[in-house]
Amino acid sequence: xxxxxxxxxxxxxxxxxxxxxxxxxxxxxxxxxxxxxxxxxxxxxxxxxxxxxxxxxxxxxxxxxxxxxxxxxxxxxxxxxxxxxxxxxxxxxxxxxxxxxxxxxxxxxxxxxxxxxxxxxxxxxxxxxxxxxxxxxxxxxxxxxxxxxxxxxxxxxxxxxxxxxxxxxxxxxxxxxxxxxxxxxxxxxxxxxxxxxxxxxxxxxxxxxxxxxxxxxxxxxxxxxxxxxxxxxxxxxxxxxxxxxxxxxxxxxxxxxxxxxxxxxxxxxxxxxxxxxxxxxxxxxxxxxxxxxxxxxxxxxxxxxxxxxxxxxxxxxxxxxxxxxxxxxxxxxxxxxxxxxxxxxxxxxxxxxxxxxxxxxxxxxxxxxxxxxxxxxxxxxxxxxxxxxxxxxxxxxxxxxxxxxxxxxxxxxxxxxxxxxxxxxxxxxxxxxxxxxxxxxxxxxxxxxxxxxxxxxxxxxxxxxxxxxxxxxxx
Ligand SMILES: Cc1ncc(COP(=O)(O)O)c(C=O)c1O
Numbered sequence: 271x272x273x274x275x276x277x278x279x280x281x282x283x284x285x286x287x288x289x290x291x292x293x294x295x296x297x298x299x300x301x302x303x304x305x306x307x308x309x310x311x312x313x314x315x316x317x318x319x320x321x322x323x324x325x326x327x328x329x330x331x332x333x334x335x336x337x338x339x340x341x342x343x344x345x346x347x348x349x350x351x352x353x354x355x356x357x358x359x360x361x362x363x364x365x366x367x368x369x370x371x372x373x374x375x376x377x378x379x380x381x382x383x384x385x386x387x388x389x390x391x392x393x394x395x396x397x398x399x400x401x402x403x404x405x406x407x408x409x410x411x412x413x414x415x416x417x418x419x420x421x422x423x424x425x426x427x428x429x430x431x432x433x434x435x436x437x438x439x440x441x442x443x444x445x446x447x448x449x450x451x452x453x454x455x456x457x458x459x460x461x462x463x464x465x466x467x468x469x470x471x472x473x474x475x476x477x478x479x480x481x482x483x484x485x486x487x488x489x490x491x492x493x494x495x496x497x498x499x500x501x502x503x504x505x506x507x508x509x510x511x512x513x514x515x516x517x518x519x520x521x522x523x524x525x526x527x528x529x530x531x532x533x534x535x536x537x538x539x540x541x542x543x544x545x546x547x548x549x550x551x552x553x554x555x556x557x558x559x560x561x562x563x564x565x566x567x568x569x570x571x572x573x574x575x576x577x578x579x580x581x582x583x584x585x586x587x588x589x590x591x592x593x594x595x596x597x598x599x600x601x602x603x604x605x606x607x608x609x610x611x612x613x614x615x616x617x618x619x620x621x622x623x624x625x626x627x628x629x630x631x632x633x634x635x636x637x638x639x640x641x642x643x644x645x646x647x648x649x650x651x652x653x654x655x656x657x658x659x660x661x662x663x664x665x666x667x668x669x670x671x672x673x674x675x676x677x678x679x680x681x682x683x684x685x686x687x688x689x690x691x692x693x694x695x696x697x698x699x700x701x702x703x704x705x706x707x708x709x710x711x712x713x714x715x716x717x718x719x720x721x722x723x724x725x726x727x728x729x730x731x732x733x734x735x736x737x738x739x740x741x742x743x744x745x
Contacts, residue, residue: 277424277425280424282419282420282423282424282425283419283420283424284416284417284419284420284424285420287416287664290416292314292648292652292658292659292660293312293314293315293658295310295652295653295658296310296311296312296314296658298310299656300312301656301684301687303683303684303687308656309656310652310656310657310658311656311657311658311680311684311687311688311691312658312676312679312680313657313658313659313675313676313677313679313680313688314658314659314660314674314676315676315679316472316540316625316626316627316676316678316679317540317543317545317626317676317678317679318506318540318541318542318543318597318601318626318678318679319543319678319679319680319681320543320597320600320601320604320678321542321543321593321596321597321600322543324592324593324596325542325583325593328583328586328589329579329583332582332583332586334582335578335579335581335582335583336578336579337349337575337578345578349574349575349578350574352574353571353574355386355564355565355567355568355571356564357384357386357571357572357577358574358577358578358581359381360577360581360582360585361572361577361578361580361581362381362382362384362386363381363581363585364580364581364582364583364584364585365381365384365549365551365580365584366379366380366381366384367379367584367585367587368584368590369536369551369553371590371591371594372504372505372513372541372594373504373513373515373517373518374512374513374518376518377515377517377518377521378521379517379553382560383553383554383555383560384551384552384553385551385552385553385554385560385563385564385567386549386550386551386567386570386571386572387550387551387552387563387567387570387572388548388550388570388571388572389537389539389545389548389549389550390421390500390502390535390536390537390539390550390551391417391420391421391550392421392548392550392567392569392570393535393536393537393550393551393552394418394421394422394498394500394535395421395422395424395425395426396552396563396566396567396570397422397498397533397535397552397563398421398422398423398426398428399426399566400559400562400563400566401463401464401496401498401533401559402426402428402463402464403427403428404426404427404428405427405428405429405460405461406428406429406460406461406462406463407428407429407430407431407455407460407461407462407463408422408428408429408430408431408462408463408464408465408466408496408498409430409431409432409433409448409451409452409455409462409464409465409466410430410431410432410433410465410466410467411432411433411435411441411443411447411467412432412433412434412435412441412665412666412667412668413435413441413471413473413474413662413665413666413667413672414430414432414466414468414472414665414666415468415472415473415500415665416660416664416665416666418430418466422466428463429460430466431451431454431455431460431462432451432666433447433448433451434447434668435447435668436668436669437620437631437669437672440474440476440620440621441471441474441476442482443467443482443486445485445489448465448489452493462493462495463495463496464490464495464496464497464498464531465486465489465490465495465496465497465498466498466500467486467497467498467499467500467516468499468500468502468503469483469499469500469501469503469504469515469516470501470503470504470506470507470513470624470625471503471624471625472502472503472625472627473625473627473629473660473662473665473667473674474620474622474625474629475503475620475622475623475624475625475626475627475628475629476620476621476622476623476624477507477511477513477514477623477624478514479511479514480514480519483514483516483519484519486516487516487519487520487526487527487532488526488527490531491526491527491528491531494528494531495531496531496532496533497516497531497532497533498533498534498535499515499516499532499533499534499535500535500536501515501516501534501535501536502535502536502537502539502540502541503540503541503624503625503626504536504541505540505541505542505594505597506540506541506597506601506624506625506626507598507623507624508597508598508599508601508602508605508623508624509598509602509605509623510623511623513624515534516532516534517532517534517553520532520555529555529556530555530556530558530559531556532554532555532556533552533553533554533555533556533559534551534552534553534554535550535551535552535553536550536551536553537549537550537551538580540625540626541597542593542597547572547576547580548570548572548573548576549572549576549580550570550572601626601678604677604678604682604685605622605628605677607682607685608628608675608677608685608689609628611689611692611693612628612630612689612692614693615692615693615696615697616696617630617631617632617692617696618630618631619631619675620672626676626677626678626679627674627675627676627677627678628674628675628677629672629673629674630659630672630673630674630675631671631672632647632671632672632673633669633670633671633672634671635647635671635699636670636671639669639670639671640670641663641670643670643671644661644662644663644670644671645661645663647661647671648661648673651673651695654695655691655692655695656691657675657688657691657692659673659674659675660673660674660675661673662674
């Protein structure tokens, strides 16, 4: 018998996957323009660092919002002793206001339905605990955020069953694919309790349209299962169509759907670049879920100090409106610069208008369309190009050759450095290709393009190396 529990000794945390391995490679050798210019650039972290100075300015101009200033310290005791799991009324009201703003003012958000949690991470676990028992499952369209294995499944024992979506139709989730996976689960005696979607998508940066959301609502109602919609990237939409929340589609026609089945998860981690504040929200139309979720939220409350500061910031309507406009503008500019830089060397990304990343298509660089080949290429990118990007397989993408590349967690200079490295890599690949082509031409053979990166890496002095993890691995 083990000394520790099954949960403690399982690797359900999901840390042993390439998504997190890439982070370890970065931690081992982090890029710094002065101290470590040849280090690994972190492009595996979906963090929004483009507007922090505006929030910093606001904090300076509003010293009463903080208890750590002369002007605000008189609130110290009130903040220090408050621990009600309903949250500060001013906070839940301000969060509701923010959620409405991000949803274009077309959704009514009731502060009394807001349940706090430690980031969307805690919110997802809270959802799983409220909606399913161990062994029961949620369907989830691919590709999806690797952290869900930890957030939704690890401690709850709930399963996620991937529903394959493909690039040919921009990864649109279809009724046929849902039905097929649902039936498969039934045959395997697995009870499907719901569908978990992420809109806008991580890793794709695309949004679901109104019709798709309507179809999903209809489908989950037919099946009498839950719909959990992770809208953590709702405030990162930077161009094109407006974001449509599942709450908007539900509220347009509430009689047509069972309100007890609809739940939204969001947080301030991506929209405002505040993952450190650990503000996560469950917004459910189901009264029992709100009640139970609130009790459970005792395990992951947002600190009252954070609530106090954010209540003031989020309710400053003028500031928030300007911030959101500026946020979208900066994200759009960064996305444009980065994707056109990639296009300049012939690398295409899936068209997107949200998120903090793009979905880069390197399929043509694979010798074969296999996960092994994708991993080989990924290791070259980490070890040789020194960029931590995340391979599609870590997002359960069924087509090898796609990579998620984050672009909003760095300054302009670092992004240019990353583009420079990609440019150099591609031209080295092309050079090798040209030489090989010539040789083979002379031999009367045709060179197949995908061999390139392998040949190239064997020519470089370092060769392919596995990123070494500085972290203690769970056994
Ligand atoms: C889709 C999705 N859900 C949840 C999370 C967790 O976010 P938080 O930092 O708020 O816990 C992330 C973080 O990347 C995410 O991408």
